[in-house]
Each structure stands twice: as C-alpha cells, then as structure tokens.
Amino acid sequence: MPTPSVTDRINRLKKEKNAVILAHYYTRPEVQDLADYVGDSLGLSQEAGKTDAEIIVFCGVHFMAETAAIISPRKKVLIPVQHAGCSLAESVNGYELKQWKEEHPEGIVVSYVNTTAEVKAYTDICCTSANALRVVESLPPNSRILFVPDKNLGAWIRKRTGREMELWAGDCCVHQRITAEMILEKAAEYPEADILIHPEANCSADDRIHSLPQAYFYSTAGMIAHAKKSPKKQFVIATEMDTLHQLQKDSPAKEFIPVGDRIICGQMKKITPENLLEALEKEQYKVTVPAEIREKARLPIQRMLEL
Numbered sequence: 001m002p003t004p005s006v007t008d009r010i011n012r013l014k015k016e017k018n019a020v021i022l023a024h025y026y027t028r029p030e031v032q033d034l035a036d037y038v039g040d041s042l043g044l045s046q047e048a049g050k051t052d053a054e055i056i057v058f059c060g061v062h063f064m065a066e067t068a069a070i071i072s073p074r075k076k077v078l079i080p081v082q083h084a085g086c087s088l089a090e091s092v093n094g095y096e097l098k099q100w101k102e103e104h105p106e107g108i109v110v111s112y113v114n115t116t117a118e119v120k121a122y123t124d125i126c127c128t129s130a131n132a133l134r135v136v137e138s139l140p141p142n143s144r145i146l147f148v149p150d151k152n153l154g155a156w157i158r159k160r161t162g163r164e165m166e167l168w169a170g171d172c173c174v175h176q177r178i179t180a181e182m183i184l185e186k187a188a189e190y191p192e193a194d195i196l197i198h199p200e201a202n203c204s205a206d207d208r209i210h211s212l213p214q215a216y217f218y219s220t221a222g223m224i225a226h227a228k229k230s231p232k233k234q235f236v237i238a239t240e241m242d243t244l245h246q247l248q249k250d251s252p253a254k255e256f257i258p259v260g261d262r263i264i265c266g267q268m269k270k271i272t273p274e275n276l277l278e279a280l281e282k283e284q285y286k287v288t289v290p291a292e293i294r295e296k297a298r299l300p301i302q303r304m305l306e307l
C-alpha cells in the first residue's frame, strides 16, 4: 500500500497539473486504486480520446501509452517507467508488414492494438479483444486478411467467425501459459463455476474448451461485466491475476479463482505508486510518436473506434 503522503501528493499534483491517471486491469492493485479510470485496452483508448485533461499518465505498457499519444497528439502523455514492454507487441515490426503489403496489395491487415505505432502505420484496421469479432465481421467477404500479431486471438476469431485469415505467429508470454489442461482441471474442481477466459490464452481455439457450456471468452472488461450480472457465485478467471482486484471490488460476495498461480505480467507490475508520483512531479517519461507515423497509425485506430 502507498503511504498516505504518496497518495496525497499524487492527488494534489493531479489537480494542480490537470492530469488524469489511466490504468490497465493488469497493473498492481495499489496503482489501480490511484487511477481515475481503470480499463481494458479498448476502454483505455476510448478514455484517452475523450479526456479533457492536459496530461495523461498512462499506467500500462508502452504500446498503450503510444496509442494514447496517437489518439490525443496535443496532450502530454507520460508513462512512469521507461521500459515496460510487451512480448506480443514486439513479435512483429513495420518492415515485415510493409513486405507483406507489397506481396499482397489487395490484402487487409488487421492488427491487435497490442502493436507498436510503426506496425499500426501499416495496418488497415485495429481491434482489441473486446471488439475483434465485430471488426473482422465488418470486412468485405472473401478478402485476403492477415491478422497480427497474436496467433491465439487470431485462431479464436477464425473459429468464431468462420473467416479465413492468415495468422502471425506471435503470442503473449503470460496468456500462452494458460493451457486447455489447466481449464479442464479447474472445471472438474469447481463444477458450479463459470470459467472466464481471455482469447489470448493458449487454449482459445481448443474444441474441448469450446464444448464446455460454462466457458466464456472475454476481454478483461467483458469478464468484469459478466461476473457482475451473473447469478453464479464462483468464477474461474483465466487471465492476468490482478484482474481479480477489480472483480472482487465490484462483486465482493462472489468467489474468484485464478486459473493458475503464475499468470502475471511482470511488465505491468513495473508501475508503482512511487514511480507514478515521480512521473507527475517530473513530468516523465514523455511518450511521443513522430508526426509521419502518427498520422498513418491514427487511421486504423479511428476505424476501429468508429465501428
């Protein structure tokens, strides 16, 4: 827990500087509690687009802060640590996509928002785990589609929509640890529980999981909404562990069981109340995207947000 003085100083600086703190559900619980808005990738992008604060302090990984800087170029976007990376975002680069586009000029590139600005600059439309099905279903039938970079999310979309897509071979090192066997084990141990699975999980296209009537696939915000409105009392959660913080806060009388005990994104945990305070004090570390890339990268994000 942060000391009262850290919390007070953060709140005072936030007001003085007209700053807003945005945090992803995978950040530390104490960071989530300091944020003005906690959300999934889609919610955070939407919030970055509509805030009228002058400074956005982004508690998440670098590509998320970069997305905020693309959407809100006139705002000062800060990230409290310099090297909060993402294995998924790092698995594809702009050069590789440029080559694919040259080879397939009629092709459509759909990028998960977990990508760098450079990759977005070669993308036709972005998606998040919350709107991926809608985005792919909106594309003209029979088009040639390349989905980057998450092979698990891509396989899940393919299964759900029946759309043919070429899949990039990237994965999230955290969700890749969530196997079908882990889910089946928990289903046997907690037969009354609903099982909420992130589509980045390794097992998201596994038929054994799709045939479980109590298994649902959601983005993190989708899981929270499901648990809130469900009459069930127990839920197995197959995503990053600190999502349980918000789940438990919203539904204190319900029980949430993590699918495994090592489903942790170390990059998200780099943000602490102390470096968040320092970010506000020193206005560091500023995240910028060169204008030429920003202009190109804005279009696929905008197309997604307009859907």
Ligand code: 13P
Pocket: 039, 040, 041, 042, 114, 128, 129, 130, 172, 200, 218, 219, 220, 221
């Ligand atoms: P969502 O925020 O879309 O649920 O994605 C999870 C994730 O891995 C973000 O890095």
Ligand code: SF4
Pocket: 026, 061, 085, 086, 087, 088, 089, 114, 172, 173, 174, 175, 240, 265, 267, 268
């Ligand atoms: Fe990247 Fe996975 Fe961490 Fe999300 S959970 S930031 S996809 S490494």
